[in-house]
Structures are given as structure tokens and as C-alpha cells.
Amino acid sequence: QVQLVESGGGLVQAGGSLSVSCAASGRTFGRYAMAWFRQAPGKEREFVAAITWSGGGIDYADSVKGRFTISRDNAKNTVYLHMNSLKPEDTAVYYCAVSRTYGISRSTIQYDYWGQGTQVTVSS
Numbered sequence: 180q181v182q183l184v185e186s187g188g189g190l191v192q193a194g195g196s197l198s199v200s201c202a203a204s205g206r207t208f209g210r211y212a213m214a215w216f217r218q219a220p221g222k223e224r225e226f227v228a229a230i231t232w233s234g235g236g237i238d239y240a241d242s243v244k245g246r247f248t249i250s251r252d253n254a255k256n257t258v259y260l261h262m263n264s265l266k267p268e269d270t271a272v273y274y275c276a277v278s279r280t281y282g283i284s285r286s287t288i289q290y291d292y293w294g295q296g297t298q299v300t301v302s303s
Contacts, residue, residue, distance in 0.1 A: 181205050181292040183275050188297030196263045201275030201294055203256040212278040213251055213258040217271035229283035238283050265301045272296040
């Protein structure tokens, strides 16, 4: 089993920046894709960003493109999400996910492991 632990969430003012990270431990494997999803109360879990193992393939949701940056450090089995120009609508629990495949996807179906989530709250 792979365990994913998110950290770095918190409260930030609109227009500010915040970075969250997700470290994988346990039974890890190579060539896996990692992604970030988020879920606000009463809403469906939505795709935020994804990155391939090599970092050569990256995808962003339209709502965050140009504001968020996803990156990873394979030596640390960690994926990061750097969030700039935050908006109140970015408020959600942010989840990281790992796919056993090398491809990236916007669908939750393609991801095999999930973190517990970290709360990001953007105030106005």
C-alpha cells in the first residue's frame, strides 16, 4: 500500500500565495503519475493539476491555469502545488493522488491512491 500525506494547507487572504505538498511513502513504484484534486463542501471532487513521473507531461484545469504550478521531486517521492493569486473559490480540501500508470488523467478513476486531504481556505 502507498500512503500519501498532504501538508501545507491553511488560511490565506485572496490574492495571496500558498504551497501544499504531498509525500508518498510505503510501497512506492516508478513511472507513476501524480495529481491534485480538490473538493469543496457539497461539490464533486474536481481535477486541479497532474504531472507525469518525468515531469514532461503537465495538465492544469482551466480554472487554475496560469495561477497554479505543479512540480515533483522524485527523490523525495513528493509532489507540490504552488498556488498564486488565490481566489475565494479556490477554497477546498486539496487531495493528492497517485496513478500506477505513467499517463496523466483528469478523471479520478485513473488514480489508485489518495491522501487524506489538506484544507485550503481563501478569505476575502
